[in-house]
Amino acid sequence: MTATTSVRRPLLALLAGALLALPVAGATAAQAHDVLQSTDPADGSTVAVVPDHVTLTFDEPALLVGTEVMVHDPNERMVNVGPPVLVDNTVTQEVTGALPAGVYTVIYRVTSADGHPIEGRFAFTATGDTSYGVATAAPTMTASAVPAPTSSAEVAASAPASPSDERHVSAGLLVGIAAVLVVAGGIVAWLLVRRRPSS
Numbered sequence: 001m002t003a004t005t006s007v008r009r010p011l012l013a014l015l016a017g018a019l020l021a022l023p024v025a026g027a028t029a030a031q032a033h034d035v036l037q038s039t040d041p042a043d044g045s046t047v048a049v050v051p052d053h054v055t056l057t058f059d060e061p062a063l064l065v066g067t068e069v070m071v072h073d074p075n076e077r078m079v080n081v082g083p084p085v086l087v088d089n090t091v092t093q094e095v096t097g098a099l100p101a102g103v104y105t106v107i108y109r110v111t112s113a114d115g116h117p118i119e120g121r122f123a124f125t126a127t128g129d130t131s132y133g134v135a136t137a138a139p140t141m142t143a144s145a146v147p148a149p150t151s152s153a154e155v156a157a158s159a160p161a162s163p164s165d166e167r168h169v170s171a172g173l174l175v176g177i178a179a180v181l182v183v184a185g186g187i188v189a190w191l192l193v194r195r196r197p198s199s
Helices: 003-030 152-158 163-195
Strands: 036-040 053-058 063-072 085-087 090-094 097-099 102-111 117-126 130-132
Touching (some): 053 063, 053 102, 063 085, 063 090
Antiparallel strands (some): 036 053, 063 102, 085 090, 097 130, 102 117
């Protein structure tokens, strides 16, 4: 065996190993996990009130299967509602209910495009209270708003006159007018008789 042959064999072995490693390296780079680039609200930020949704932005689109986002208020109560919404490389989670001031913690578990889950958390602080989707109570009837029952006399006074009552009133009015006419006629006759010259 010559010296050239002894050197050539290790070089060929190294070259063959490098060629075999290229597909593996390419597959590893193509299947890299998604990386969280930003959040809204930002981690450690302070906002006036909690927004009606939180958004996570990744470097690559995520998969819906296995992806979830949980938002906890200062009392460790979950305020997220509905499934997360995935658009391009963003994951958006809606929040609801009464949202007091304080520190909010967002815990996420997102499935990368390569199928591997990634987990993490971030927090932000709200300085004021707000609420979303909270139903207001229906107005109740108070005792002062209920009209008091009326007496029978008030009912009778407020009731419209019946046709028989109207007939009685009309007959009495006619009798009064006739009496006035009779009296007036008598007075006129008496005056005429008095003025007539005596024979």
